[in-house]
Amino acid sequence: MSSSESPAADGPNTKGPWTEETKRKFETKSKSQYFDPCQDAAARSIRCLKRNNGDREMCGEYFQAYRDCRQAWMDKRREERRKAGYLF
Template sequence: MQTENASRIEADRIRSKRNPGYADQTGKKLANFDNNPCLEEADASYRCLHENNFDRDSCTKYFLNYKNCRKFWGNFALDRRRNGIKPALPAKEERDKILENLSLK
């Protein structure tokens, strides 16, 4: 348990060093679950990299999981924008219900 916490702290340190403020181009903070529905997957990728001495080949499944998450929620938000639904990305509680209904989680 303690090593998992240390890995999480180290992953956060690495991410903040690479991406100060975790902000995207619009200025939204990406370290917030409301703005980034794939934050758990991103954190898992960083932790995997850290635990495997940044050997990308050993973390392929984490990268693929993150890519699929971004693709799913990106298409979801695009459909909502096209239909005039605001906000384009629902809140975390609503996203959890959507995933539960799709039995993806």
């Protein structure tokens, strides 16, 4: 595993999934278009599965990195919606 593929690369020293750029992309996308700022973490977990012949136990750190990314993204979106006056 190279350092660029390491789940630790998503650590606290890197910018989170919800930056001004990702916010702009999310808000300007069409309603039918899917947008995931954590796609990089998802791709790493899929590569790990392929590399390990589908053995999920070998890729737990990658799955957790993706879950952490998604949680940070959803928390930030929720916070911004609350600030904007939305109820949900």
